[in-house]
Amino acid sequence: MFAGIGPFAIPAAQKRCLVYANDLNPDSVRYLKINADINKVNNNIHAYNMDARIFMSQLMTVPPGESKLVDSSLVSSAKCSVQENINANTEERNSENGDLKCVDAHVAVKTKGSKNKRIKTSVSFTNKSWEHIDHVIMNLPASALQFLDVFRGLVQRKYWKGSLPWIHCYCFIRANETQDSVVSEAESLLNAKIHEPVFHRVRDVAPNKAMYCLSFQLPEEACINEEITNF
Structure with a gap:
């Protein structure tokens, strides 16, 4: 940034x-x-x-053409899911009349799916920044912390692929400040709780002032979560 x-x-x-x-x-x-x-x-x-805020906002803006493609895909997927449920209910009703093959197939699919509740996904190299970025570096220790509010609602979860990005925010910590106070300020700007923050001491810049890098994974609460409710 x-x-x-x-x-x-x-x-x-x-x-x-x-x-x-x-x-x-x-x-x-x-x-x-x-x-x-x-x-x-x-x-x-x-x-x-x-400006860094405009830069990040534009980087994460989904182009109109792409959003239509994704929305169309999500609607199609949702319709398929509804149809699968209808088919499943039909198969179960048919099983009561002796159609055991359909029941066996339905149970086999459910059993297979239950073994893969958490599937690891690999994100390919892409220049679609609104779909995935790994790290955001904010190497302006004097004021970088004040720019964390740009991440509030920045990521649209339905377009995102893979894990959320790591934020690396450089800052100064003076003798009368603590790491906890820095995390508290960061959470206030994000309007979300930071889980497992990591501090790296970079160097001393004055007798009572040191430069640190605060690293954390963007909290899920800071994302925009949109669900399709109508087909």
Whole structure:
């Protein structure tokens, strides 16, 4: 979100990550592109020059064409689910009249499904940022914490694939502050509880002031959950 000239973006791109890098300073973005060219990672970096909140909002906005495709797929899937339930009830009623084959098939499907309640999914490399990103780096310790409110309702769960992203927010902690107070402020901005926050001490910047990186997985409560209720 605050990419600068690329101290985080370039190494990530060198590890074959697809990186969306943004900075409000146009000179930083210009040198970011030069660094990407020097390090031969142009194809893996998309550079932007805008406000960090607008950048994240646009990155997670589902294009109208894509949303129609997904909504159509969800409706079709929901209709199939309803039809399966109708068929299942029909099979059960038929079983009372001696149609045991249908009952055996229905039970076999249910038994197989019950063994796979939690299926691990693999998310493929994609440039559809509204479907999946792994990490968000907020390396502006003086004010990054105040930008956490952008994640409130940012992810639309019905379009998302795989696990929710990890947020890495850099911040300063002074002698009269604690890690708990930082987490409390972050939760207030997110309007959601952070589960298992991780603090990494980066360096001391003054006798009573240290830089930390707060890492946590975006809470489910911070997402937009939409369900299809009508067919």
